Amino acid sequence: NAGVTQTPKFRVLKTGQSMTLLCAQDMNHEYMYWYRQDPGMGLRLIHYSVGEGTTAKGEVPDGYNVSRLKKQNFLLGLESAAPSQTSVYFCASNTGTGYFQPQHFGDGTRLSIL
Amino acid sequence: AQSVTQLGSHVSVSEGALVLLRCNYSSSVPPYLFWYVQYPNQGLQLLLKYTTGATLVKGINGFEAEFKKSETSFHLTKPSAHMSDAAEYFCAVSDPRDSNYQLIWGAGTKLIIKP
Numbered sequence: 001n002a003g004v005t006q007t008p009k010f011r012v013l014k015t016g017q018s019m020t021l022l023c024a025q026d027m028n029h030e031y032m033y034w035y036r037q038d039p040g041m042g043l044r045l046i047h048y049s050v051g052e053g054t055t056a057k058g059e060v061p062d063g064y065n066v067s068r069l070k071k072q073n074f075l076l077g078l079e080s081a082a083p084s085q086t087s088v089y090f091c092a093s094n095t096g097t098g099y100f101q102p103q104h105f106g107d108g109t110r111l112s113i114l
Numbered sequence: 115a116q117s118v119t120q121l122g123s124h125v126s127v128s129e130g131a132l133v134l135l136r137c138n139y140s141s142s143v144p145p146y147l148f149w150y151v152q153y154p155n156q157g158l159q160l161l162l163k164y165t166t167g168a169t170l171v172k173g174i175n176g177f178e179a180e181f182k183k184s185e186t187s188f189h190l191t192k193p194s195a196h197m198s199d200a201a202e203y204f205c206a207v208s209d210p211r212d213s214n215y216q217l218i219w220g221a222g223t224k225l226i227i228k229p
């Protein structure tokens with residue numbers, strides 16, 4: 001079972017460049033989340049979606065945009081990359097059927113902005 | 115607002131020794147509680163979770179955690195550490211008042227196993 005798949009796994013960008021990170025899940029989950037992970041700061045929620053066609057801001061949304069045109073995909077965009085966006089990005093999904101349901105994670109995208 | 119505190123960014127134990135990783139949450143409403151493990155260069159995997167019922171929860175790889183409402187704690191333990199347990203561990207809570215099922219995360223504790 002693939003679960004949650006993130007592409008690409010690694011990327012190096014120059015300041016000002018744009019890119020899109022793709023998250024795909026094959027579990028028919030309703031809810032999807034984008035996090036960034038920085039040393040000593042745990043996981044911080046960037047944006048999330050509670051269903052196809054919906055998106056909402058999380059804790060640190062500035063500089064990012066998202067789209068959920070298909071239920072299985074959740075895209076995270078950086079319009080103009082900045083060095084402060086150097087991080088490891090994780091996508092997660094959840095059935096959306098209860099507070100006891102865990103989130104399922106991809107393996108992450110390691111992004112460096114020079 | 116809900117918050118999660120993990121005491122100690124790094125915990126070092128000898129192989130075969132007891133592992134104790136601490137997690138405290140702040141909420142007047144008992145949340146749902148999770149422990150996740152992250153091995154190097156990997157995503158997070160669910161270790162165990164507490165929802166309702168028995169307060170001692172058993173997870174994978176010999177780990178268990180006990181929910182103590184009076185102490186607002188959910189500490190993770192393992193009787194005997196193995197080298198393969200070296201990883202970062204995250205405590206997270208799900209607030210029943212949040213309809214978006216967001217998780218509030220602790221900052222993580224890196225477990226170091228000494229041979």
